[in-house]
Amino acid sequence: MTLLSIAALASLAGAAIAQTPEPEPAWRISALALVPPGYIAGDAYRTDEAAMTGYLAIYPASANDPKSPASAFAPRQALVVRLTKGDSGLRALSAEMRPRKDPTRGNRDTTMTDPDGQEREFDKLDSELSAGRAKLPEGTEPCSLGAWSEDRDPKGLNVRAEPSVKARVLGTLPPPYRLKMGGRENTPEGGWLTEFRIIGFKDGWFLIEGAKPPGKEYEDEKFYPRNAPKPYAGRGWVAASKVGANYANGSTRMGGLFQAPYVDAKWTPAGRKLGGTLDTDGGPKRIFACSGHWGLVESHDGVRGWWRALCSNQVTNCS
Numbered sequence: 001m002t003l004l005s006i007a008a009l010a011s012l013a014g015a016a017i018a019q020t021p022e023p024e025p026a027w028r029i030s031a032l033a034l035v036p037p038g039y040i041a042g043d044a045y046r047t048d049e050a051a052m053t054g055y056l057a058i059y060p061a062s063a064n065d066p067k068s069p070a071s072a073f074a075p076r077q078a079l080v081v082r083l084t085k086g087d088s089g090l091r092a093l094s095a096e097m098r099p100r101k102d103p104t105r106g107n108r109d110t111t112m113t114d115p116d117g118q119e120r121e122f123d124k125l126d127s128e129l130s131a132g133r134a135k136l137p138e139g140t141e142p143c144s145l146g147a148w149s150e151d152r153d154p155k156g157l158n159v160r161a162e163p164s165v166k167a168r169v170l171g172t173l174p175p176p177y178r179l180k181m182g183g184r185e186n187t188p189e190g191g192w193l194t195e196f197r198i199i200g201f202k203d204g205w206f207l208i209e210g211a212k213p214p215g216k217e218y219e220d221e222k223f224y225p226r227n228a229p230k231p232y233a234g235r236g237w238v239a240a241s242k243v244g245a246n247y248a249n250g251s252t253r254m255g256g257l258f259q260a261p262y263v264d265a266k267w268t269p270a271g272r273k274l275g276g277t278l279d280t281d282g283g284p285k286r287i288f289a290c291s292g293h294w295g296l297v298e299s300h301d302g303v304r305g306w307w308r309a310l311c312s313n314q315v316t317n318c319s
Contacts, residue, residue, distance in 0.1 A: 027054050031081045031092035038062075039097075041079070043264035047090070054081040054090070058097070063260035064296060064305050066204070071141060072261040072292035073130050076100035118251045119263060122308075126292045137162075140200035140207055143290035146312035147206070148193040149173040150244040156229075157194075159236035163205030171232020177214040179225070187215060188314060194231050195312040198243070201290045206243055209235040218315055246283040248318035250293060250308030254279045257305025261294035270303035280319040283310070 028044040035041045035058055042057035056079040063070035078100040084093045129142040136142060151157035156172030176191030192215025200207030211231035216224050252263050255277040259266040270278045273285070284297035284307070298304045311318035 034095035059260035066288035174229035248309035270299035
């Protein structure tokens with residue numbers, strides 16, 4: 001991820017802590033019966049009363065399945081709904097699934113789900129990631145997320161040359177590290193974790209780079225031991241089951257997870273580890289996959305879905 005992209009993402013995060021969903025049009029309820037098998041309805045993102053047409057976001061039912069995670073870069077579909085007027089307002093009469101593309105909006109077509117222009121800004125960041133796909137190993141889904149190693153094995157977490165347990169080990173990431181100063185520990189409970197950036201995903205593995213010595217960024221350089229463990233900082237693959245992170249502010253609706261990596265996908269409430277609705281305080285129970293700036297995660301109360309923006313800050317929340 002370029003410095004420009006990082007700065008842009010930080011600016012977006014500061015611009016909106018959470019988005020409030022637009023009111024649901026009355027016709028959406030009647031349109032749900034017309035959603036094709038294998039798809040799940042999201043927001044009704046546009047209503048054209050002059051043409052008596054409604055547009056409903058739909059995504060594959062498998063979009064939040066770790067075995068077949070959706071891609072934020074894939075072509076999208078919409079349910080184009082023919083409307084009629086009744087005593088209680090507009091209702092769905094018939095529907096047809098079509099490619100989600102509009103001459104004035106490209107592949108986005110998010111009239112009602114981008115009121116403040118945040119999605120257009122994320123589109124630019126995603127375009128940067130997509131443009132770099134050719135520089136990643138074949139079949140790798142581009143990602144940009146902060147994360148850390150959760151492997152407690154004293155030998156460290158293996159970083160491999162390919163996404164396979166049989167692949168050559170390039171190096172390791174240190175287990176949690178307790179830094180002692182003057183006989184007193186100056187580390188979080190459990191020790192400092194080794195941080196890195198996730199730049200890709202494939203078949204249950206994350207492609208990472210830029211691993212940093214555990215805790216070094218949070219300690220006074222004068223007191224950080226020279227003999228502290230040094231991680232493999234190059235590019236390589238780690239098992240997704242060994243990776244953790246904190247939720248960061250991705251300028252989306254807080255309090256839950258999305259069924260697909262889009263802000264107009266179905267949204268389900270989810271909770272934090274210590275109670276309360278999900279926000280940037282803490283992180284997921286598990287991270288399964290990633291696409292673009294989204295991570296497919298499981299919350300501590302068992303909800304599985306997509307959250308935009310994960311970070312590796314171990315000192316403060318990532319708002």
